[in-house]
Amino acid sequence: MSDDIKADKVMDLKGLPCPMPVVKISKGIKEVAVGQVVEAVTSDPGALADFPAWAKTSGNEIMKTEQEGKITRFFIRRVK
Amino acid sequence: MDDTTRDELLRLFESKLKRAAKLYLETCSRCGVCVSACHVYASMPQAKYIAAYRAEIVRRIYKRYFTKKGRFWKSLGESKELSELALSELYEAAYSCTGCRRCMVFCPFGIDTQLIMSIAKLLLIGAHAEPEILSLLADTSVAKGESLEIFREGFLESIKTLENEVVERWRVEAGQTPIPVDQKGADLLYVALAGAHSIVPAAVVFNAAKENWTLSFFEAVNFGAFVGDPVKTRQILDRIVNEARRLGVKEVVICECGTAFRVMKSMAKNEPFKVSSITEVHARYIREGRIKLRKNTLEGTVTYHDPCQLARNGGVMDEPRFILRALTDDFAEMSPDPVMNWCCGGGGGLVAMGEDTLDFRMKSASVKADQVKKTGAKILATACENCHTQLSNLNDHYQMGVDVRFLSSMVADALE
Amino acid sequence: MDKISYIILVPMVYAAFAVLVLGVSARLVAILRTPRELQTPIYPASGAPYLRALYDSFLMPQVRRHAPVLWVFLMAFHACLLLLLIGHLELVAQMPWEKAFPHQIFLGKGFVGLILAVSLLFFLFRRFSSPVRDLSVPEDYYLLILLFLTVIFGAEMDWARNWYGYGEMGVDQYRQYLTSLVTFHPALPYEVTSAGHRFMLVLHVFFANLFLMVLPFSKIMHAFLALPVNKLRRG
Missing domain, CATH: 3.40.50 (Rossmann fold)
Incomplete structure (x- = not known):
């Protein structure tokens, strides 16, 4: 867990079939209020590559990316 | 729907009216041979799930705006105005069709329902009524x-x-x-x-x-x-x-x-x-002997689901069977002819729409579950991520008791 | 009455053929001039797509496999249609093959018409029950009824001659009439205007004219489109 950013919702998106990581984060972000933060955890290279483009497309903000070993955590703030 | 929107949508429609689309829209004689082709209809026998009926939803709009007959004598072919209601019918037709093209094999003219549904899908995009995800x-x-x-x-x-x-x-x-x-x-x-x-x-x-x-x-x-x-x-x-x-x-x-x-x-x-x-x-x-596989390490009968876009629409039918025969002596076909294999029920974007379509996907693919069960297989192999997800969902829903596997990972596991 | 008969038997026939030829050509040109799009065949792709398309179009293996009863009627119907087409050609003029293969004009001793009529009734009744009823539109019924009317009056003339020995109006009179039409010197033989069965001829020609005129704008265009559309599936 990150010390400086507190997530309002944590989503485990490891090992999901295509295209569930993006589908689930799209749904998940709508379940928090604007301004709140979702922490998405993934271990799939492709999913990891998808998130920045997804954030750009859907108009949300990736505040921080932590990569440690196989696991990558995205802290995404709902913008709209 | 206002006139500007309608005109815009009709322009999109026109952009799809290339040769094959026109041939498909003009030729159907509504003979009904396609009735038994669609897995959705076979699982839930309602007229709206017949291939020709789906196509007719698009064809009626085509008749109304692109043929003289449909413009002047509307009742003859039941030509139809492009309206909000028509859009919701187009949505139901297009997003209950997986684009497997099994009906194209049944049709005496070879009409491609998927191509006609692609017109419906484009109209939905134009009207901002497509699945957002x-x-x-x-x-x-x-x-x-x-x-x-x-x-x-x-x-x-x-x-x-x-x-x-x-x-x-x-x-x-x-x-x-x-x-x-x-x-x-x-x-x-x-x-x-x-x-x-x-x-x-x-x-x-x-x-x-x-x-x-x-x-x-x-x-x-x-x-x-x-x-x-x-x-x-x-x-x-x-x-x-x-x-x-x-x-x-x-x-x-x-x-x-x-x-x-x-x-x-x-x-x-x-x-x-x-x-x-x-x-x-x-x-x-x-x-070519570049890899060697250990044979018969799998437990139980293995069967193979032909992904529609790979087999019927992609021509890869013999290769998966060749691989499976290198892996096991206990292989059982689920369909006597790969071209006629049932769709898993997850194509056309339905699996990508996730849980929203889960109920429909399960109900509309009961024929697939029955087909798999009949083989008595313990391992259900396939070579498509989309099919794999849908088959895994079916496995849970219908308690098929199979292990749904990717063919490629079976090959990797059996390397000698 | 004579005036109406004349209109049906002469000007309307010309009009019908004009609409047929121009209509079908215009429709075919419009479709074949449209640019092609990408189209994936059904695999395994055939090495000889044209041959496969011919096979699909003329023998309908898909229907044979999935709807065998319908297939029997469809094959019977289309084969008889072909025989009738030959029969009508032979009414226009002596055909070269007549000598090589001597036969009575209109093969089948009346049974060709009977098979057509029965097939049409089968197609029609089939459309009254689900699920084909759910797919059908009014055009489908109108066309079958129109064809049935055309066939039944045409066949009756054949049956009268074949089965009841009716001799007042026969091949010679029809040939005289049709030859006059194709040489653009229309003349109606005495028998054609006065024989007791002339109403059958007039009605037959009337419905046939109607059919030919709607053909280019109806799904009967499949007669011309079956081959190119089947070719798409075969690559």
Whole structure:
């Protein structure tokens, strides 16, 4: 867990079939209020590559990316 | 619906009226031979799920606006105004069709219902009434193509973390990269999906076959095709085509994703590289003796589900059977003819729409579940991510008691 | 009455053929001039797509496999239609093959018409029950009824001669009439205007004219489109 950013919702998106990581984060972000933060955890290279483009497309903000070993955590703030 | 919107939608309709579309819209005699073709109708016998009925929803609008007969004598062919109601009918027709084209095999004229449904899908996009998630997925793919730099480093780092897994399963020569990315001079570009499960087993087999390969930055799947947007389909495809050209590869190999394979195979015909599915490549390695497999290590009967876009619409039918015969002596066909195999019920973007379509996907594919159960198989192999997800859902829902497996990972597991 | 008969038997026939030829040509040109799009065949792709398309179009293996009863009627119907087409050609003029293969004009001794009529009734009744009823539109019924009317009056003339020895109006008179039409010197033989069965001829020609005039704008265009559309499936 990150010390400086507190997530309002944590989503485990490891090992999901295509295209569930993006589908689930799209749904998940709508379940928090604007301004709140979702922490998405993934271990799939492709999913990891998808998130920045997804954030750009859907108009949300990736505040921080932590990569440690196989696991990558995205802290995404709902913008709209 | 106001006139401006309608005119705009009719312009989109017209843009789809190329030769095949016109032939399909003009020729149907509503003979009803396609009644038994659709898995949705076979599972839920309602007229709206008959292939010709779906097509007629689009055809009625075609008659109304693009034929004199339908303009002047509306009742003759029941031609129909393009209205909000018509849009909701188009939605139901297009998004209950998986685009498997089984009906095209039944039709005495060979009418392609999927192509007619692609008109419906384009109209829905024009009216902003398409499934939002499919457009978002397509836009995400397009955005990835435009800005490789925003994920490049993270992707490469994450690939590095998978290399141990690959090496554990197949030792590589000193100095060799277990998962090469962005490798100029490679013979083969492998295009995977988001999940590590579509990269690791494939890498293991490539290395075992001593292939000079490289992994693509992009995912194979084409969401533009799912949502029926020809412009985005092209943009998403071009990311990979350009990468292949830049690296100068001789062959582009698509992972176990039916749609990706069909789109690439049919749209990249005139490129300087060959397009293959990973299933074809694995069969080739076995045939050429480049990999050896341990036989009969699988427990129980194995059966194989033909992904529609790979088999009927992609021509890969013999190869998976060849691979399975190299893996087991206990193989049972679920359909006497691969061309006639039932769709899993998850195509056309339905699986990508996730839980929203789950109930429909389960109900509309009961024939598939019955077909699998009848084989008595313990292992259900397939070669498409989309089918794999849907079959796994069916397995839970209908308690089929099978182990749903990717063919490529079965090959990787059996390497000698 | 004579005036109406004349209009049906002469000007309307010309009009019908004009609409047929111009209509079908215009429709075919419009479709074949449209640019092609990408189209994936059904695999395994055939090495000889044209041959496969011919096979699909003329023998309908898909229908044989999935709807065998319908297939029997469809094959019977279309084969008889072909025989009738030959029969009508032979009414226009002596055909070269007549000498090589001497036969009575209109093969089948009346049974060709009977088979057509029965097939049409089968197609019609089939459309009254689900699920084909759910797919059908009014055009489908109108066309079958129109064809049935054309066939029944045409066949009755044949049956009268074959089965009841009716001799007042026969091949010679029809030939005289049709030859006059194709040489653009229309003349109606005495028998054609006065024989007791002339109403059958007039009605037959009337419905046939109607049918020919709607053909280019109806699904009967499948007669011309079956081959190119089937070719798409075979690559």
